[in-house]
Amino acid sequence: MKTIYLRSETKKGECRSPLTPQGAKILMAAGITVLVESSTTRTFSDQDYRDLGIEITTVPWQDMPTDVLILGLKELPVSDEPIAHDHIYFAHAFKGQDEAPQILARFNNGGGRIFDIEFLTDADNRRVAAFGYWAGFVGAGLGLLGYGHYQQQQTIFPAITPFANKESFIAAIQSQLGNNVNELSVMVMGALGRCGSGATDLLKAVGIDKLTLWDKQEYDESPKPITAILSQDVFINSVYLKGDIPPMIDQSLLADNSKLRIISDVSCDPNSANNPLPVYDAITNMKQPFVQAKYSEHHPVYVQAIDHLPTLLPKESSEEFAGALLLHLLQLGSENECSDVWQKAVDIFERIKCNG
Template sequence: MTELKLLMREEFRSTERRAPLSPDSAGDLVRGGVAVSVERSPRRVFADEEYAAAGCALVPAGSWPDAPDDVHVLGLKELPDQPDALRHRHIFFGHAYKNQPGARELLRRFTDGGGALLDLESLVDDHGRRVAAFGYWAGYIGAALAVLRHRGKLSKPLEPGTREDLDKALIADGKPVRALVIGALGRCGRGAGDALTAAGAEVTRWDLEETKDLDVTALLDHDILVNAVLATGPITPFLTAETLRRPRRLSIVADVTCDVGSPAHALPIYDETTTWEEPVLRLDGLDVIAIDNLPSLLPREATVDFAADLGPHLTALGDSDVWRRAVTAFTTARESHDLHRKEDHV
């Protein structure tokens, strides 16, 4: 049996503190016979030494391009622009399967190099449910930031912290707030609902049934809207430029999904994400919070939960229906862009 080799790379994005593996989950893999290497990182929420103590080999940051061909490269967010051609099997959130900006270019890099993208978003069970996701914490933090903005207490730049710190900031201050969560039954929606409840908000929860025939008037009669919908294709917008000209109570939108540039974008009132440095976009009297790595603001909690879900699937890498579906998703996306290679090394 060929030894499974994983290399967890340092995240390229400077504000990313999370990791796909915690030291505990990495240690479980090592004890299960997986060779795990970890690139050193001063930003990661867990220290390098914790991974070494778990049995992982520490390697220099940015060394993954030189790893042997049989190594699976594991990460979370986007890759650097170089090398141009990607020859490894990469596991990360590629955001390339819903025609997002840059999707074709990323898929082209894999095609040219003979590698493959096993997108974390495409790791799903027999019912199409993702096996590992940061959704709960994305929803929790997105809703929390919206509440803090509503109270005039959202400072910038944002800094990572702990749930305990965030919950202290959310303690109800007596100022009433009405909040609507769309996509309330999913991981992300549950997280948003929990944060709003912790803040003492009056929470309305909508899901598929409530949005079949969207009541825009009712939507606008809330202070805060949290979009937690995981759309896989075109969707009827919840808000449009025309909608915003109507009388409304709504003053803050937290778009946790952040499908900017995709046909699945449910809030086409804005076309760029916000950042830790500038978390709020002011638009026609509306505040929009659209940060695409929200869980990194609670990096320890987010990493522990995600790694606990992902780790067991990594032991069966390439040898389960979950991974076969991921390969199919990559092949389908590549073909949809008319990208083909002579040999399939997946």
């Protein structure tokens, strides 16, 4: 049996957890040791874990034996320090991101491996655990909040903090939009995927009637860049980037824009060479959720590109995600050899590490 160490998240504003207190209890009942690093920002408190008999520790993961599995969500602090532990997290290093060489070098130099959660897939190549639905839900809602804000003013959109639940999130959006909700036109690209379904559910819950829902067929049939986007007030990109695709929006498109006001890039790949929205070049954050798109001086367009959107609804998104991941943590923690799901993830890491 292995030991799984749930690390605290160092990314500012990140409140989610890949392991709930109840999930930790289930792992312990299966004979897997669980250690939880103390955190004041995690949506589940230290006491929530303690109440179920889970040990809380202040010892950093770097000081743990190297056979301990380190479980987290978002990126590690920037460093050149070699990593000897196996890590389960979203590394954002397998799709040619700018920071990928440094991340891979740390593991290569230390002997650790990345089990990238984004690449944990079943026999049908479907991801076994994903935040996609809640990313789409929150991304669509934040796009609407941005629209309401920038229709009234061009001052910087204020910092945003997590909401207690989805009901309070929806209420805040409806309050911000007021009567505009009846006239607002919104397009979702990738509407049939996890992100797209979450975005669509939010838009319907808020009361948006003028919805344009596109998926692969409509995307493939449309010339690029996609001029239909210019007929919308808000554009939500929920397409999972798998390879080289032509831009949906570019400089030439924005030059003719007189209506589009908000781009909510849920997929958020500005650092990829295949970025389908090359009108911004860096992720945004909770402190500054929106930036003005390049080439939009005559009619400002604002881009939301936070790469951990579901943390705005941390409890709901964590419970769904952790529930899906738990079965696979049980397998990994109790087996001497990796199951197919984990082995495929390791194989991807080894291939990319060697090619890099």
